[in-house]
Amino acid sequence: MRKKTVRRRTTVTRKSKKKSVFVTKVIRYLSWVLVGIFLVGIVYHYREGLAYYFSFKSNKVLSEAEESKHFSDVRNFQVLEKSEGKTIGLDVSEYQEKISWSYVDTLEQKYPLDFVFIRATVGNDRVDSEFKRNWLGAKENKMIRGAYHYYRPNENSIEQAELFIQTVTLKKGDLPPVLDIERLPKNQSIDSLKIGLKRWLTKVESHYKVRPIIYTGEKYYDDFLKEEFSDYLFWIANYNFYREEIQDEWLFWQFTEKAKVPGIKTNVDINIYNGDLQQLRFITVD
Template sequence: MKKYLILVAITILLLTISAIFSYKYRKGILTAKKYLTEKAIYRNQIVSDPLIDKIPKNEEEHIFGLDLSHHQQHINWDKVLENPPHFIIFKTTEGSSHTDTKCEKHIKEAKNKGILVGGYHFFSYQSSGKKQAHHFLKNLKLQKGDIIPVLDVEFSKNMHSDAWIKENIAAFISTIEQEIGIKPIVYCEIAYYNRFLRAKYGNEIHLWLSDFRSKPNKNFVFWQKTDKYKQTGIQGTVDYNLFNGTKEDLTTICY
């Protein structure tokens, strides 16, 4: 009898655990579907200011650049110069404590090769926007002639409420503006802009828009066109970005 009761208890326990995992699995699927549905809604919203297209028609005149991080550990700069990008924006920091291990070295090497550089901060939902902005500026070491700072904001599975996100992105942007006198460029998808930035900022901020399908129907300074670009001197594939203008226009987004 005792063995029978133990067997029944184990069976009930296993069924309970199975039910819990099944619920969490179904909940995860529903959450993912809701996330993708909402993202599609914001992506397809009509924008109030259609693209002002200043990208040269001739591809040979395109002003292109890369965004790199510690993932590109070994760069052969002499090879890079065989087809030199007009600019490179390097990951500098993430959150309120992480610093990219290759940023300082990469920026120094790129500058030595005459390439225009800038730095970006990857926004975290784990600390305040103000703390992140101070951490970014401390490590960026912005110099005259560099591309103005960039804030990288992206959708994530573990995000706060919309109110928290809007408040802390605003805190990041205002802190940067207070310290250097200009708002940062913001890298994001059009869906992210529509959801978290559009109502407050409208056309007040420079946008670096990511869209691997087509040119965004919204004014931008940079368009991240693909993450499958092959650059001589760098192993693997990298992000390819077009500047919306001519080489001379690049000075308008420099510090």
């Protein structure tokens, strides 16, 4: 009886192992099928961008840097195609090094670049090293220009506003000033941060007689700014591949940080204005 019992247990164990191996193979096979379907879906979704990209680039020798950003280029094209009729621009700082402004005209030799936001100041003590040159260069290139301040949460807000005011002179046809807020404070509460932001915005608006625009990331906007700063217009950054159209409530959308533009050696951010060129001119300084 003991021997028979042992044999039966062994048989059951072998059958269980075989069944387990079979189930594992089936699961693995189905996983690969699902991955394949997903990839086919991605290719189909971006089919126009892929067709445009490879037809446009096929007669060129691509550098390693260009090859590494194929997907970004395709997604950028997809976004631009869905933004037909809207105005396209860029934003720059000293990180773009010396810009040859006379060459800054189009993206992918197809989409005109009509406006540019230029970083002017950082915190309460630093002027962007390329601001003056970029500010003049953009004007000479007949682009609609705007200046922005990178806000440091742990520094005095009034001092930051004063530095921006001392640095930037807005003229007729320039865009409203921009407050760039991206980080959370280290030594103060969120409520204190919001008080500081409002002080900066109020002082700058009082000086230029125009309400500033706020730049931030989509999550930061949703979590901290959307409700209490609803009186302001927003410039939102979101580079996620699934986001392909600007939201109705956004004034500007920074949809990529990996674009190549003539006259600029480095990658650069590209933005979409939620309207046409005539509407963009309407919001400029009188």
